[in-house]
Amino acid sequence: MSALHDVCHAIGIEPRQTPADGKWYQTDVTSKPPGNGAGRVKRFADDTGGMVCNWTLDEADQLCTYFDDTDVKLTPAAKAERIKRAKEEKDRADKELAEDRAAAAKLAVKVWKVATPTADSVYFARKQVTPTNTIREIGLDELAKMIGYTPAAKGKPFTGGNVQIIPVSDGGGIRTIEMIDESGLKAGLSKGQKGGGFWSSHQLPKADSSGLVIGIGEGVSTMLTYTMAGGNIGIAALSCGNLAAVARYFRERYTAARIEIVSDVGNGEQAALEAAAAVGGWLIKPTFTNDSTGTDINDLMTESGLQAVKDCLQQARQVEPTGEPAPDAETATEPPGAWPEPHPLPEGLAPVKKLDPAMIPAPFRGWLSDIAHRMQAPIDFAATAAIVALASVIGRGCGIYPKRHDNWLVVPNLYGGGVGLPSVMKTPTIAEGMRHVARLETEGRRDHEKAMTAYTADNEVVEIQKKAICETIKRVVKQNPSADTTTLKEQLAALQSDEPTRKRYMTQDGTVEKIGELLSENPRGILINRDELIGWFRSLDKPGHESDRGFYLEAWNGNGRYTYDRIGRGTIDIDALCTSVYGAVTPGALSDYIREATKGSAGADGLMQRFQLMVWPDTATEWVNIDRYPDTAAKNRAFEIFRTLSGDIPGAVADDDESIPALRFTPEGQQIFDLWRHELETRLRSDNGIHPAIISHLSKYRSLMPSLALIFHLIEVADGTTEPGEVTSRAAIMAAAWVDYLESHAGRIYGAAISAGLEPAKEIVKHIQRGEIKDGCTVKDIYRKHWARLATPEDAKAGLDVLVENDWLILDQVKTGGRPSEVIRLNPKIKLL
Secondary structure (H helix, E strand, O other): HHHHHHHHHHHHOOOOOOOOOOOEEEEEEEOOOOOOOEEEEHHHHHHOEEEEEEEEHHHOOOOEEOOOOOOOOOOHHHHHHHHHHHHHOOEEEEEEEHHHHHHHHHHHHHHHOOOOOOOOOHHHHHHHHEEEEEEEEHHHHHHHHHHHHOOEEEEEOOOOEEEEEEEEEEEOOOEEEEOOOOOOOOOEOOOOOOOOOOEOOOOOOOOOOOOEEEEEOOOOOHHHHHHHOOEEEEEEEEOOHHHHHHHHHHHOOOOEEEEEEOOOOOOOOOHHHHHHHHHOEEOOOOOOOOOOOOOOOHHHHHHHHHHHHHHHOOEEEOOOOOOOOOOOHHHOOOOOOOOOOOOOOOOOOOOOOOOOHOOHHHHHHHHHHHHHHHHOOOOHHHHHHHHHHHHHHHHHHHHEEOOOOOOOOOOOOOOOEEEEOOOOOHHHHHHOHHHHHHHHHHHHHHHHHHHHHHHHHHHHHHHHHHHHHHHHHHHHHHHHOOOOOOHHHHHHOOOOOOOOOOOOOEEEOOHHHHHHHHHHOOOOOOEEEEEEEEEHHHHHHOOOHHHHHHHHHHHHOOEEEEEEOOOOEEEEEEEOOEEEEEEEOHHHHHHHHHHHHHHHHHHHHOOHHHEEEEOOOOOOOOOOOOOOOHHHHHHHHHHHHHHHHHHOOOEEEEEOOOOOEEEEOOOOHHHHHHHHHHHHHHHHHHHOOOHHHHHHHHHHHHHHHHHHHHHHHHHHHHHOOOOOEEOOOOHHHHHHHHHHHHHHHHHHHHHHHOOOOOOHHHHHHHHHHOOOOOOOOHHHHHHHOOOOOOHHHHHHHHHHHHHOOOEEEEEEEEEEOOEEEEEEEEOOOHHOO
């Protein structure tokens, strides 16, 4: 099975054990969420090898043939026979695929003809767009009968009454359809070909013209919004990976037209930029309010109205065409001209700023410095853990209005984490930073136990009293059925008592449903304290847990509401949705997760960017044995601040129409915030070359800075060193310094994930210098040696990609009887380094 695993990894699909029966079996593409089913695997009937398919790739790269004895040296005759068979199997598979796609196209046309014009679409009504006549609908039951199965997406079958039918064309007719149910689940027709296809909001014009404007974006709702705002034809490519191909098609068909590429925010931004560059098009990207989680212009319209989209269209900017066609297999085999000078490889981790103890509010400084000194660990872990813990205690007890007059309200709950190897003492250091909220949790449990004991005792008396009153009512009514029992009923009602509610501050684990119940009873908010944060991230990626991610995305805002409807639990209304999250994580696990998120998998929804207090500090190379008593006075001083802020917040007042008490900045503090935000917004809007994932992270600093300023201010207020009232300029300055410090750590965290191939690249260089990797070696020659950091095909390929980017080598595609082989061609100038 090693050959199967190798080719599956190379083509980007999950390996699957199948019988040797010559039939195709479904598997997943690794670059998409689990359950996507976009891959295929089959074993030849004679069990000598097989074929794999990745339908998400370009047509020329979708199919690969492999043989189990690839490493066996073949005779010339056997090699010729092998090449012949590989070609025959490829031709057979291509024929089968073409037949399947032709059948799917016929079925798509049949469904389209039976479907009727869209009338009252639940889905499009929710999107607030008006479908054009190029969209139809059909009943789900009728559709299932026609296509032979009930459509499904993300592991869930379609539900509801009508299904929206979106015809996918290649410019010459319908080749397949996309189906959308009332909840928004989307699925393509089985075996239909979407790659290179598109949906058009209107019939395409027959002639080119200089005044023609065509917009191209990802989704149907996005492009209906585009058409509503500008009146131009909207084209949906149906995936970000298809944008460039569709853009090139329309550039060739309408050479004089203005082509506008409508970008989503986050996942797909780079693809949109590349599509615009490929055709010299105009790029349109929505701009959202500071607390928005929207990603496309349809979200912008539902949040801010159609005029906001019109304004967005007016701000389109033209992207200079690249002027360079994509290299093909023929042109990519030789470097153009002479070999360029190789560039030195970047250094290791990006540098980070140290947390100066002077940046910590004085009432916490002695306590946190003492922890770091005794643990011989970076102070960053204890400090960020303590701040997130205190943020959870404050929660909705006090917010801040970052503007002088505006009603934009920020709740200071925070998400954070500590990144480091197991040897750096991060877990016990974090536990010390969490000590005070854990103590409040313990006190809350003890208070509840006492209250329950008293409640139980009182309840026994109450039950006796209830029973006595009920007996009196029975006796009175028996003697006189029309007797007035109002007084007795009032006495009975007065005896009703509610069971005491336990005050909760923290939980280590729990389903979102249970956490929802805790929040219903504890509206200030709650802390999710995870020892291993990566396990929490992965649990949210599991199929069926999509709503869990949505819960935490909403809970980060701190001022929203949430309603659960569950069989068994019934309906749970959470009027105050507010959580804080903190945990520890190792660098490798985190980098893998972020790398998946930045490539557009399930983790690309902005959850990672909400972890604004995540730090990855440098660790000291020297160790000194510290054995002394903790600074009890400093620790107790900090705990009293936690206790004070767990009650009513000094100085915080709620406006008449607001449920959350809040403060504003002093005039001096307001000036500092305004200047700081002006600089941030200018950076976010400039073309500064920062990776989109980091831009998304920085955009959430809009709420981070005022949150930190409020927390730092309240620490001093609770300590008695600052008067209650408006947030001071001192707190604002300290918060701005923290944001600057945290940004450096974000650069390290995202940089390690985005440049994941740097360490493997350095290992490859070592083996080149030792003569163990020579010109003409293959990629397989590297990872089959099981060298450190190069033991998997993914690691080897990531390292080689870094070396290609820095002109150390090129990868030459060599055609074989099976799948193409990548041969390493070393730059002869690297010997001079």
